[in-house]
Amino acid sequence: xxxxxxxxxxxxxxxxxxxxxxxxxxxxxxxxxxxxxxxxxxxxxxxxxxxxxxxxxxxxxxxxxxxxxxxxxxxxxxxxxxxxxxxxxxxxxxxxxxxxxxxxxxxxxxxxxxxxxxxxxxxxxxxxxxxxxxxxxxxxxxxxxxxxxxxxxxxxxxx
Numbered sequence: 001x002x003x004x005x006x007x008x009x010x011x012x013x014x015x016x017x018x019x020x021x022x023x024x025x026x027x028x029x030x031x032x033x034x035x036x037x038x039x040x041x042x043x044x045x046x047x048x049x050x051x052x053x054x055x056x057x058x059x060x061x062x063x064x065x066x067x068x069x070x071x072x073x074x075x076x077x078x079x080x081x082x083x084x085x086x087x088x089x090x091x092x093x094x095x096x097x098x099x100x101x102x103x104x105x106x107x108x109x110x111x112x113x114x115x116x117x118x119x120x121x122x123x124x125x126x127x128x129x130x131x132x133x134x135x136x137x138x139x140x141x142x143x144x145x146x147x148x149x150x151x152x153x154x155x156x157x158x159x
Contacts, residue, residue, distance in 0.1 A: 003136050004019055004027075004106075004109065004110075004132060004136040004138070005018075005019050005020040005022075005023055005136050006019075006020075007019045007105060007106045007109065009062075009093050009094070009096075009104070009106055010093060010094040011091065011092070011093055011094065012063075012075045012078065012079050012092040012093055012094055013075075013079075014075070014094065017091075017093070019106070022058055022060075023136065024056065024134050025056045025057070025058045025134060026052075026055075026056050026057050026058070026131070026132065026133060026134055026155070026158045026159055027057075027058050027059075027060055027130075027131070027132040028045070028048065028057065028058075028059045028060070028129055028130070028131055028132075028151075028155065029060045029062065029106075029110060029129065029130040029132060030045060030059065030060070030061055030062065030127060030128070030129045030130075031062050031063075031064040031096075031098050031107070031123060031126055031127065031128055032061045032062065032063050032064070032071070032092075032126060032127060033063065033064060033065070033067065033070040033071040033126040033127075034063075034070070034071055034073060034077075034078060034081045034082075035070040035071065035072070036067070036068070036070040036071075036125075036126040036127065038125070038126055038127040038144050038145075039070075039126075041127050041147060041148055042082060042085070042086035042088055043086055044147055044148030044149050045059050045061070045088075045090065045148050046059075046086055046087060046088055046089065046090065047148065047149075048148045048152060048155065049089065049090040050089070051152075052155065052156070052159055055159040056134065056159055057155065057159060058090065058091065059090035059091070060090070060091050060093065061082075061088070061090060061091065061092045061093065062092075062093045062095075062096050062098070062104070062106075062107075063075075063078050063092070063093070063094075063095040063096070064095065064096055064097065064098050064123075064126065065095060066097055066098060066099055066100075066123075067125050067126050070126060071095060071126075074095075075094055075095060078092065078095070079092060098111075098123040098128075099122055099123055107123070110130045110138055110141075111123065113130075113137075113138035114130055114138045114139075114140060114141035115141070116128075116141055116143075117143075124143070124144070125144045126144060127144040128141065128142065128143065128144055129141070129142040129146065129151065130142075131151070131154070131155060131158065133158050134158070139158060140154065
């Protein structure tokens with residue numbers, strides 16, 4: 001795949017979604033989990049989405065259970081948790097793997113385009129974030145400790 005827009009992913013409701021549908025939008029792509037110390041970041045991600053969606057921001061949440069079994073539920077449980085606890089309205093997708101042989105092709109691409117600390121491609125934990133500009137270029141990778149509020153200024157520059 002040569003572009004982010006070449007990928008298709010499965011929504012949390014089981015539908016295939018081409019990322020080409022987000023062409024011209026600024027994306028914040030995040031691997032999420034419901035039972036993680038960083039789970040309260042859902043609140044900040046939703047706040048960013050609501051504040052900037054009219055300017056073209058879309059947050060894309062990809063549940064992942066590869067870190068400490070912190071996303072044990074199925075898609076229905078994840079969707080309900082996010083709705084009831086954080087009123088999440090940004091798009092959520094089916095549970096994926098982000099590392100290893102089973103890593104989703106989208107995440108293989110993201111990790112290659114924006115390497116982590118010391119050039120590592122591995123995702124270290126839940127709530128790693130990738131900022132993608134309106135042209136589909138992966139601009140930056142953020143650590144789980146980078147809160148949505150702390151990246152808001154850099155994000156606004158991409159809108």
